[in-house]
Amino acid sequence: MSETPGAPGIRAESREEIALRGSEDVVRLRQAVRDRAVTLGLSLVEQTKIITAASELGRNTLQYGGGGKAVMTTVLNGTRKGVRLDFIDQGPGIADIARALTDGYTSGGGLGLGLGGAKRLSDEFDIESSPGVGTRVSIVRWKPY
Amino acid sequence: MNDTDKNKLAAIIRAHEAEILADWLKVQASVQTRHDQVHEAEVRTLSRDFLAALVEALRAGAAVDLRSETWSKVRDMLTEVSASRARLGFSPSETATFVFSLKQPVFSRLRKELGNDAQKLADETWAATAVIDKLGLYTTEAYQKTREEVIARQQRELLELSTPVVALWDDILALPLIGTLDSNRTQVVMESLLERIVETGASLAIIDITGVPTVDTLVAQHLMKTVQAARLMGADCIISGIRPQIAQTIVHLGVDLSAVTTKASLADAFALALDRMGARLEKKSAPAAVR
Amino acid sequence: MERIPILRMGRFLLVTIQVDMHDQLALTLQDDLTQRIVSDRAKGVLIDISSLDVVDSFIGRMISNIAGMSRVLDAVTVVVGMRPAVAITLVELGLNLEGVRTALNVEKGMALLQDRGL
Numbered sequence: 001m002s003e004t005p006g007a008p009g010i011r012a013e014s015r016e017e018i019a020l021r022g023s024e025d026v027v028r029l030r031q032a033v034r035d036r037a038v039t040l041g042l043s044l045v046e047q048t049k050i051i052t053a054a055s056e057l058g059r060n061t062l063q064y065g066g067g068g069k070a071v072m073t074t075v076l077n078g079t080r081k082g083v084r085l086d087f088i089d090q091g092p093g094i095a096d097i098a099r100a101l102t103d104g105y106t107s108g109g110g111l112g113l114g115l116g117g118a119k120r121l122s123d124e125f126d127i128e129s130s131p132g133v134g135t136r137v138s139i140v141r142w143k144p145y
Numbered sequence: 146m147n148d149t150d151k152n153k154l155a156a157i158i159r160a161h162e163a164e165i166l167a168d169w170l171k172v173q174a175s176v177q178t179r180h181d182q183v184h185e186a187e188v189r190t191l192s193r194d195f196l197a198a199l200v201e202a203l204r205a206g207a208a209v210d211l212r213s214e215t216w217s218k219v220r221d222m223l224t225e226v227s228a229s230r231a232r233l234g235f236s237p238s239e240t241a242t243f244v245f246s247l248k249q250p251v252f253s254r255l256r257k258e259l260g261n262d263a264q265k266l267a268d269e270t271w272a273a274t275a276v277i278d279k280l281g282l283y284t285t286e287a288y289q290k291t292r293e294e295v296i297a298r299q300q301r302e303l304l305e306l307s308t309p310v311v312a313l314w315d316d317i318l319a320l321p322l323i324g325t326l327d328s329n330r331t332q333v334v335m336e337s338l339l340e341r342i343v344e345t346g347a348s349l350a351i352i353d354i355t356g357v358p359t360v361d362t363l364v365a366q367h368l369m370k371t372v373q374a375a376r377l378m379g380a381d382c383i384i385s386g387i388r389p390q391i392a393q394t395i396v397h398l399g400v401d402l403s404a405v406t407t408k409a410s411l412a413d414a415f416a417l418a419l420d421r422m423g424a425r426l427e428k429k430s431a432p433a434a435v436r
Numbered sequence: 437m438e439r440i441p442i443l444r445m446g447r448f449l450l451v452t453i454q455v456d457m458h459d460q461l462a463l464t465l466q467d468d469l470t471q472r473i474v475s476d477r478a479k480g481v482l483i484d485i486s487s488l489d490v491v492d493s494f495i496g497r498m499i500s501n502i503a504g505m506s507r508v509l510d511a512v513t514v515v516v517g518m519r520p521a522v523a524i525t526l527v528e529l530g531l532n533l534e535g536v537r538t539a540l541n542v543e544k545g546m547a548l549l550q551d552r553g554l
Contacts, residue, residue, distance in 0.1 A: 024458050031456065034490075044521045045336060045524055047489075048489060048490060048524070051490045055492040056492055056493060078287065117530055339523065343540065374520065374523035378523045378538060379544065
């Protein structure tokens with residue numbers, strides 16, 4: 001799975017890649033997202049939402065994707081700025097995405113809230129997954145003004 | 146506009162960049178009402194860089210599509226200029242002048258170079274006008290956007306300042322909401338309430354909506370979420386002042402209020418709150434008559 | 437190995453989480469607390485999360501687990517100091533920390549534990 005460039009008219013900059021191989025990496029991921037969110041001037045609640053969403057998805061990548069990476073970029077749409085995170089793995093993939101987005105669904109031993117929760121915490125959410133190929137989950141949080 | 150036209154335009158500007166820049170700065174200065182050293186130095190650097198970026202983009206030869214990669218540098222600079230001027234309170238004219246004032250120096254240069262060939266002069270002048278107009282319009286749009294953002298932020302700040310959270314008693318807060326609630330305002334107000342709960346250490350908050358004429362799904366949901374959040378934090382909320390119409394709307398919308406304590410009036414809610422605190426209000430015995 | 441310190445205050449245990457925990461640290465805390473509840477014969481556990489600016493589902497699960505295990509061991513767990521932004525996010529996430537008592541601060545948390553006659 002590779003990153004998608006995003007919608008036309010939207011530019012990305014300040015690309016940062018965070019490897020997700022072990023649980024310490026999820027801590028590093030949270031820190032990186034926090035720094036970026038603070039730099040962009042997101043409010044406290046907005047920061048918390050995106051860091052939490054990132055934590056959920058990062059953990060998913062680790063637990064269900066067999067490890068992978070998170071790619072963080074600052075996205076620009078005119079004068080509007082935001083943070084975009086792409087979580088990419090080459091794991092087993094998700095066969096039934098719709099079901100996976102329902103809270104409570106889980107194939108492992110977890111609570112299964114990761115995907116649905118991350119979606120609710122973000123302004124934009126996109127997922128692409130093919131069994132046997134891998135998964136890409138993308139989220140964006142825009143600064144509202 | 147075909148490629149060779151632009152290259153002509155680009156070539157001419159390039160060949161006489163310094164002069165065009167000097168003229169351009171003069172025109173800008175004559176229109177600007179703000180004069181200070183720092184600003185003038187900034188404008189000089191900005192204009193010089195912009196001219197260079199413009200030439201580069203023109204020479205790339207493709208059609209003038211501001212959204213394309215070729216024009217990204219120019220576009221970014223214009224966005225930056227417009228945004229910063231919008232924030233500083235410049236008028237739309239002053240902001241757009243940055244671009245439009247470029248016409249005069251460019252035209253006079255074109256006249257000098259192509260004066261003998263009327264057709265060529267007309268073509269290049271047209272080409273120059275087309276480009277500069279596009280850039281000017283883009284600047285105006287970017288300016289608009291920023292002004293809207295500034296206003297939105299100011300509105301939000303006003304909302305935060307005007308959140309009326311009242312301490313009714315030790316441990317009991319009241320939030321009397323008045324007026325129409327939209328999703329945005331509700332969110333801001335609810336976040337403020339939660340912050341005040343932490344600051345005051347009040348375990349009970351009464352959200353009174355007597356003064357709210359209507360409530361839609363989003364607002365009702367925000368209210369519910371706030372109550373849930375307060376509970377997670379270790380406090381609780383009572384919603385009071387739900388008028389019959391609102392009660393009907395809420396039931397109609399299918400919002401589940403069963404998990405929240407509701408009271409018809411703020412007074413009832415206050416009595417309940419006191420009760421929960423283990424306190425009670427009593428009348429003193431009749432006061433002695435005052436002589 | 438780093439661990440989160442657990443303080444004893446009478447019949448209660450107090451844990452203040454001040455770092456962004458990685459999974460191993462969280463699991464170690466769970467184990468340590470369970471052991472201490474037994475060894476100290478604690479009747480209550482106070483978990484102070486006022487320094488945490490993020491609580492995700494993993495930490496949420498950890499907290500629920502601690503509450504569950506302490507209940508089995510006849511102790512009460514109270515989580516204190518949750519920040520508004522965290523609470524709002526948890527609600528959005530759909531995590532309701534079932535079975536976990538909460539209080540606004542350590543003082544109120546202690547009052548809660550003391551009300552239980554501890």
